[in-house]
Amino acid sequence: MSQDFRLAQGGRIDREKPLRFLFDGHAYEGFAGDTLASAMLANGIHLVSRSFKYHRPRGIYGLGVEEPNALVETGIGAGIEPNARATTVELADGLIANSQNRWPSLRFDLGAVADLASPLLSAGFYYKTFMSPAGGWKIYEWLIRRAAGVGHAPELPDPDRYEHSYAHADVLVVGAGPAGLAAALAAGRAGARVMLVDDQVEPGGQLLNTPYAINGRPAPEWVAEATAELDRLPDVRRLARTLALGVYDHGYVACVERAIPVSQGRVRWRERLWRVRAKEIVVATGAIERAIIFDGNDRPGTMLASAARAYAVRYGVAAGQRAVVFANNDDAYRTALDLANAGVEVAAVVDLRHDLSGALPGMARERGLRVLAGHGIVGGRGRTRIKAVEAAPVDDPSNRQVIECDLLAVSGGWNPALHLYAHAGGKAAYDSGLAAFVPGAPAERMTIAGAAAGRFQLADCLADGARLGAEAARRAGFSAGPALVLDAPEPEPDSRIGPVASPSRGGKRFVDLHNDVTEADLRLAVTEGYRSVEHAKRYTTWGMGPDQGKTGNILGLNVLSDALGQPVPQVGTTTFRPPYHPVSFGALAGRETGDLVVPTRKTPMDSWHAEAGALFEPVGQWRRAKAYPKPGESLHAAADREVRAAREGVGLFDASTLGKIDMSGPGAETLIERVYCNNFASLKPGHARYGLMLGEDGMVKDDGVTARLGPDHFHMTTTTGGAAGVYVWIEDWLQTEWLDLEVFLTSVTEQWAVATLSGPKARQVLGPLTDVDLSAAAFPFMSFREGRVAGMPARIFRVSFSGDLSYEINVPARHGLALWQALMESGRPHGITPYGTEALHILRAEKGYIVVGHETDGTITPADLGMEAMVSKKKDFLGRRSLVRSGMSGPGRKHLVGLMTKDPARVLPMGAQILERPSEARPVPMIGHVTSSYHSPTMKRGIAMALVKNGRARMGDTVYLPLLDGPTVAAEVVKPVFYDPEGARRDG
């Protein structure tokens, strides 16, 4: 088949550039400038889809984003895009498209039995299946999920790239039709930074298929001229193929730009999300034609009149050879005239109105067209393509006449596209003359021009654009440029509109084509009590499809208005929310996919860990070595080996991720005193102390070791995960409450690399590398020294998170890897073993050291942890007042305890719940949970830490832990220190 329905002449397609495409496996040809829809129509393809619920045959209905029927799948394999509107897919050579929601084929679809069963599938049918018969839903769900629907999501990762761009505009103009072009010109001439976005390939909007002239010349010539001037203006950016999706707060507008399609290979990027911040927004989005409700209004070959007109004039395609135009307004006669002028036989214009005294009906009659005034369409013939309509007088619907046709162009009036206005908070007002919503009170930073404001005459669109563009520029701070004078005479308009529904003889009358919602469904919803517009919408799914009811909204409101006996404005309208048109996940994600979703922070020694075959784990955004398993070694075995090395010989740990805050200034000591609950004033320079930080609610917030570098200079460490939060929190106090404190805070987490040597042989490894005297007498526990290690400037802290002799060696980050290598080299004779976070956790759990976030969860006080002795009673500190609130102490609080399983081989799962008795009646009273649990290679048994109600009073008691899918395990409550409780090992 080769474009049998392409008109001999006309259209803005390039007949020199044929493009091949496949639809459902058949090869066709179109031309450059076609959409998939116009190319399909040129080849006589009208049946393009099966409907959502009833699987009824459906054809191309619209021209652009309003399309409810022609959803197809484009591409193959990983590049599949489901639910593409054939009307918005730009034709490219080699394009592959397939129909959706049919089996085994589009023409013969078994799912169409749903249509026969439609009396059972009325509004809310699936809600009813929830209710009865009991259990029925389990059967129906399988059927419904398979039968209903649209396309299938691609199953392979998207191979394409998506971009994000940011832009600022003084004036953002949405829509490049007459109003938008005039607005952009006016604002651009004033010197404003203008952005003009339009979803079409070519600017011009309706001007591309209007027979009228602007300033005496054909409209497309003016479009070309205006566009050329815009492109010359230095501060005007014009984006084609770009759809404004949503307007958000403070002039923030999201737009998505489609790439120019390529016939081979991949596009550089497929879609680009523009985030525009505009001082002023001129909405010139035009209007969307709506349908008329009549019996059988969904036959393929039925389409919006404006679409039929544009296919003929703009694409040179006859959507049919013999057309009937069904109208309730004068604009439909433009379609009739344009179709006739393009060479399509117009069999009749059927108009619901009796009085047709306007200029356009007159012109149609003069042209010799048959006009049936006061008539409606009450039926039709044809299943996969319309063959004829039945017209009858509105007052006498049974007096039918059959008019043969293969195209039915329907015009029920126009709805201003007010979606963006609604996004901006605008409340539309109903104009009963237009039977449409028009802008009400102004929305912030926004003006609405032309057809989007319900002003449909070309001259009004141009005048609105010129005026509002100049005003927007003026509000953005620019004085008006050269005036735009645009003259566009048109036939005298008659804006009177007829009813939106034709008399019924009992056929299916669709209100929402996409979701298969009929007039009867809406009436049933009202009968069943869903009287609010929002309830009726949800009950019937009217307007809830991917097209969001762009063509059916007003129709449904009129049905509800009639059923409820209320005027349309009282029925109300449903709310438009972004996006205006479905948007791909790819466009929203942009480049933030895969490894780029979250940044990966790596320590200076990371490359060494990777080469050593480390198993990594994410900790916050950091990637940390969890263990260094040897070939064939399990994580568990590796961690055991690493723990034994750090206990018996020497281990090396990368502690660079610790949060570090440098605090200096005369107020530093006071600040430290206020943020830690324990005393720091007595800390001498050269020494370090463990500090516990509470929130104002008295709960443990963070902990870490802080060293006093000088009288007014401290080096605070925080937990890896808490670093950023603690820093912001302290800054908050300094900036808003303690303005008298003079302290500089500097985050130095990434400035210092930290290697921790731990184990009895640590001194022997570090000794040969440093000039610092490491003897226990000269360099005692909880002190620090500055010196050189392997020639590098270093701060060495003698602190320990394992209980054994430890040195935390800090060097500037750039030396981190060299330090690590030097320590490994020096430690080789001593069997130095790198250990990861798993071994670190076992080592600290053996000593009963807490980890904030394991042993605390925001509800745990120092006393709960058994640390009340360190809380200062002399000074004030954050959280102090809360410690004496009721409920913060006394019976009933959970205490940190140790648990030893009766079976030493048993390792409890973390999070396991704790019971007083082995079996209890439900609801089972829980007295606590396991916070940390490991197999201890040192103790050769399972050990656990737990928070248990009144735990310290339960020492020696047996508690019970019922395991998921396992036995109930008995454990003894013990002190939470399993190893070296006397601290004999810390000096090596």
Add this chain to the structure above:
Amino acid sequence: MLLIPCPYCGERAEGEFRYGGEAHFRRPDNHLEATDEAWADYLFMRKNPKGWHRERWMHLAGCRRWFYVVRHTITHKIATAYKVGDAHPDLPA
């Protein structure tokens, strides 16, 4: 996404900021002697007005300074922003 007028850096997108909730709630004077009720009020109770609201923001990805914004919680309009220590502006009508 709001456009927040940082008093130090100018207008920046909301994503650069951290929200800090209601502004100007007072830590009780002599807080160690504050009643349980007064202390609980300070700790837990915040206004949640429908309308104009004085609130705390911090320009996290910019100057890292805390400041105050008068924002309408329904329309998201921002009437003004001011620094710590500035006189509290009147709420718009």
